Amino acid sequence: MARVKRGVTAHKRHKKVLAQVKGHYSTNNRLYKRAHESLMRSLAYAYRDRRNRKRDMRRLWIIRINAASRLNGLTYSRLVNGLTLAGVAVDRKMLADLAVRDANGFSAVVDTAKQALATK
Numbered sequence: 001m002a003r004v005k006r007g008v009t010a011h012k013r014h015k016k017v018l019a020q021v022k023g024h025y026s027t028n029n030r031l032y033k034r035a036h037e038s039l040m041r042s043l044a045y046a047y048r049d050r051r052n053r054k055r056d057m058r059r060l061w062i063i064r065i066n067a068a069s070r071l072n073g074l075t076y077s078r079l080v081n082g083l084t085l086a087g088v089a090v091d092r093k094m095l096a097d098l099a100v101r102d103a104n105g106f107s108a109v110v111d112t113a114k115q116a117l118a119t120k
Contacts, residue, residue: 061096068099072110082113085120
């Protein structure tokens with residue numbers, strides 16, 4: 001059986017890792033062992049934070065909707081309840097966008113929710 005020398009593949013793998021950690025601080029972008037540790041940690045953070053971003057965005061949308069609905073005389077929870085009773089299927093992302101960009105349109109949505117709450 002022929003002898004297999006692994007220098008070329010190891011060098012390629014090291015260069016690949018060092019290319020991925022470009023921009024990391026200190027020896028974390030120069031020494032392979034430190035770079036590999038830094039890369040594994042950064043990938044774990046990236047995986048975790050892709051999920052946390054969804055959570056953070058939902059919180060932001062709710063804050064914006066609550067602020068805008070209070071300007072129209074309704075709390076967030078009463079607004080959502082009213083929209084559910086009215087059968088309006090608008091998600092929080094769209095409501096927050098309406099609240100920020102189109103105050104008149106959001107006021108119309110709030111009025112719809114108020115009417116549904118009044119007839120309950």
